[in-house]
Amino acid sequence: MRSTEPGRTPDVERSKAVRAAFAVGIAVAAYGLSFGALATASGLDVWQTCVLSLFMFSGGSQFAVIGVLATGGLAAAPAAIAGSTLLGARNALYSMRMGPVIGGPWWRRLLAAQWTIDESTAVGTAQPTLRGQRIGFWVTGAVIYVGWNLTTLIGALVGDLLGDVRMYGLDAAAAAAFLGLLWPRLKTRQPIAVAAGAAVVAALTLPFLPPGVPVLLAAAVAVVIGITNWLGPKPTRPAPTHPALDRDAGL
Amino acid sequence: MTAWNVVLLASILVLALKIAGYLVPARLLEKPTPARVAMLLTVALLAALVVTQTIQGTGGHPVAIDARLPALGVSAILLAVRAPFIVVVLAAAVVAAVLRLLGWMA
Numbered sequence: 001m002r003s004t005e006p007g008r009t010p011d012v013e014r015s016k017a018v019r020a021a022f023a024v025g026i027a028v029a030a031y032g033l034s035f036g037a038l039a040t041a042s043g044l045d046v047w048q049t050c051v052l053s054l055f056m057f058s059g060g061s062q063f064a065v066i067g068v069l070a071t072g073g074l075a076a077a078p079a080a081i082a083g084s085t086l087l088g089a090r091n092a093l094y095s096m097r098m099g100p101v102i103g104g105p106w107w108r109r110l111l112a113a114q115w116t117i118d119e120s121t122a123v124g125t126a127q128p129t130l131r132g133q134r135i136g137f138w139v140t141g142a143v144i145y146v147g148w149n150l151t152t153l154i155g156a157l158v159g160d161l162l163g164d165v166r167m168y169g170l171d172a173a174a175a176a177a178f179l180g181l182l183w184p185r186l187k188t189r190q191p192i193a194v195a196a197g198a199a200v201v202a203a204l205t206l207p208f209l210p211p212g213v214p215v216l217l218a219a220a221v222a223v224v225i226g227i228t229n230w231l232g233p234k235p236t237r238p239a240p241t242h243p244a245l246d247r248d249a250g251l
Numbered sequence: 252m253t254a255w256n257v258v259l260l261a262s263i264l265v266l267a268l269k270i271a272g273y274l275v276p277a278r279l280l281e282k283p284t285p286a287r288v289a290m291l292l293t294v295a296l297l298a299a300l301v302v303t304q305t306i307q308g309t310g311g312h313p314v315a316i317d318a319r320l321p322a323l324g325v326s327a328i329l330l331a332v333r334a335p336f337i338v339v340v341l342a343a344a345v346v347a348a349v350l351r352l353l354g355w356m357a
Binding site: 027057097122168225 | 253254264293297303313326336351
């Protein structure tokens with residue numbers, strides 16, 4: 001690890017990860033305003049709205065709950081719960097990915113689990129070093145957790161006064177942030193193929209499936225290309241495919 | 252079922268899914284194929300998030316083409332000329348906000 005070295009490398013790592021964390025985190029946290037305002041409009045009280053942001057803490061799932069309740073009321077409770085759980089399924093994929101990065105004792109991973117969402121995983125895994133990945137994950141998680149819960153409360157209390165946060169272009173900022181994290185990874189054919197395939201799958205399925213599910217399907221592209229190693233680099237150590245080669249090598 | 256039941260039950264299920272992934276042993280991801288899949292999952296996740304964040308609609312419309320798309324185009328050009336990350340993000344917000352202010356592609 002480079003982190004034991006004195007000098008500038010670790011600081012560059014850290015500041016890159018922290019900058020990405022804040023850029024993504026602040027844009028996303030501002031959406032808590034919309035969530036808080038829409039949640040109270042859907043019939044939840046301020047406490048219930050805040051409990052969703054504190055404990056569920058997964059934007060897509062939270063919007064699913066209030067979206068279903070807003071149109072179907074409490075009669076639609078099972079659909080609200082099923083919808084939010086389905087949307088939350090991709091978080092299990094993220095936590096599988098983050099497990100080895102977080103490491104450490106069980107309580108640290110339990111803490112990390114609460115903050116394992118799209119953005120913290122995206123910023124974390126986009127960093128080039130393990131140390132940068134950890135910093136990116138924790139800082140993004142912290143910025144969004146604090147920001148999202150504060151803006152949820154504000155949105156729930158003041159509601160419509162602020163208007164639509166889209167007016168400030170924050171939705172476009174979030175898309176650009178994800179593109180900025182993706183960009184440096186598109187250097188060889190295999191990740192380019194995965195990115196293109198995942199983008200096409202997401203775009204084609206978006207009109208027909210509940211929100212959140214297209215991202216899950218897009219993940220399947222990575223699994224298929226990853227397992228078959230299509231367009232991938234040849235293994236650096238030649239595999240002993242022929243018994244004669246093994247004998248020649250004196251094995 | 253009360254609203255509290257819905258809020259708490261749904262929260263517990265979503266949190267349980269987050270915890271479940273951490274129970275997968277870390278050794279599994281050290282082998283070449285799982286490691287490659289994990290690396291590519293990040294790429295697929297980011298690409299899918301770019302798409303959904305750009306064209307996902309609101310209020311019953313699954314897809315909406317609006318100011319986010321030109322804003323994303325601008326950020327792609329800035330990334331191609333190696334602009335800093337924060338400039339890329341801010342430029343996208345400004346482009347979308349200005350377009351909406353002018354009433355174009357609201």
